[in-house]
Amino acid sequence: MLTSVKTALTAVIMRDLRRSVRRSQDFVQPLLFFVIVIALFGLAVGPDKEVFQEIAPAGVWIAILLATTINLDRMFLSDYQDGTIELMILSPTPLSALVGAKISAHWLANACPQILMAVILGAILGLKIDVLSALGLSLLLGSPVLSLVGAVASALTVGLRGGALLLSLIILPLYMPTLIFGMAAVTNAALGLSIEAELFFLGGLAFLSATLAPLGAAAALRIRLAAT
Structure with missing residues (x-):
């Protein structure tokens, strides 16, 4: 049983990753936007390095937050349109587990390249090693929350006319705690302060989201299918 579930989840992740590679705009557009x-x-800051060091955390986190929302509305759309969601519901593998696999694929295809690019750009722009480390850690802990929370809203709005706009209105307020703790971690690192508390809260948000979001997204998909 566990082997079949593992095989099904791996198949979903690999299928979604291959789909992202084939439809290159799905990960190129968010990365380019970032x-x-x-x-x-x-460009807005100019050559003043001190000012840039102060606003860099906000810039990076806002950029990755906005970039994450670009293709969230397509996370379940193709599966909803071609009937794959119905097959997932009928599968012996729990729907929440399959949804979790799709969220994992979305994070791997979108957030991981952005995290890598953020660290590279930070190094090019002269951020200190401590700041770069805090930036990378905060993004690794915080970016899964963006995909997980976004998945619930994506499932709620899949197939709706104007769903992309509604999706943004739902998720942006929910992203605020992650944004606040992520920026605070990098800012504290720049000031030479401890970042343990911020990373602890980001880890807690990630754990809570990983526990509840797949269940919520699965329930939302069932509701959407029942409404059609």
Whole structure:
């Protein structure tokens, strides 16, 4: 039983990753948007390194938050349109587990390249090692929350006309705690302060989201299918 579940989850992750590679805009557009936002922050600040060090955490976190929302509305859309969601519900593998696999694939295809790019850009722009480390750790802990929370809203709005706008209105307020703790961690690192508390809260948010979000997204998909 466990082997069949593991095989099913791996198949879902690999299928979604291959789909992202085939439809390159699914991960190229968010990554390009992320880079453009960071570049605009740099241009707005100008050559003043001290000012840039102060606003860099906010810039990176806002950029990755906005980039994450670009293709969230498509997380379940193709599966909803071609009937795959119905097959997932009928599968012996729990729907919440399959949804969790899809969320994992979304995070791997979108957030991971952005985290890597954030660290590279930070190094190019002269951020200190302590700040880069805090940035990388905070993004590794916080970015899964963005995908997990976004998945619930994506499932609630899948197939709706104007769903992308409604999705943004739902998730942006829910992203605020992650944004606040993520920026605070990097800011504290820049000031030479401890970041343990912020990372602890980000880890707690990630654990809570990983526990509840797949269940919520699975329930939302059932509701959407029942409504059609």
